[in-house]
Amino acid sequence: MKTIAELQADIAALQKQIDARKAAAKKGVIKEIKAKMAEYEITVDDLQGSALTNQPKAVKAPSVIKYRKSESETWGGGKGPKPKWVKQILDAGGDIEQYRIRNTDSNPKEKAVKENPNKIPLFS
Structure with missing residues (x-):
């Protein structure tokens, strides 16, 4: 049976693997988002909702x-x-x-x- 210290070391190692996979996936997702934004001519302002919030409210x-x-x-x-x-x-x-x-x-x-x-x- 593993000690608490060994289990915590395992958790830390697994967390490093999770962080590395997230970072790798994040780069790919950002690349996909930028491609879609270019394809549909979406700006950062569009994403922040400025087109919707500038309309006068009834x-x-x-x-x-x-x-x-x-x-x-x-x-x-x-x-x-x-x-x-x-x-x-x-x-x-x-x-x-x-x-x-x-x-x-x-x-x-x-x-x-x-x-x-x-x-x-x-x-x-």
């Missing part, structure tokens, strides 16, 4: 508030469950349209487009 506009009962009770009228205050109005036979916001200047999406005309808003 601005997601705030959601539209279509109905307002009070400053804290608003609703966009979109997907998902209706807020409690809307359900209460509808259950009582009321008309939600009386709470519709008519002034489009207070619409957050319209504001976002006006404030950033060069940005592309993503409307959801």
Whole structure:
């Protein structure tokens, strides 16, 4: 049976072999990569993603508030469950349209487009 020192020496020798094989393989891989880069006219900037990161990012506009009962009770009228205050109005036979916001200047999406005309808003 080998001693711990002998096993550690074996590990060190094997690690040297691994490092040598990696270095030899690395040279070949780099050569292949350079050949492919030349073939497809790929630059280092392309690899670093500068072509993708320089594009302007789209601005997601705030959601539209279509109905307002009070400053804290608003609703966009979109997907998902209706807020409690809307359900209460509808259950009582009321008309939600009386709470519709008519002034489009207070619409957050319209504001976002006006404030950033060069940005592309993503409307959801």
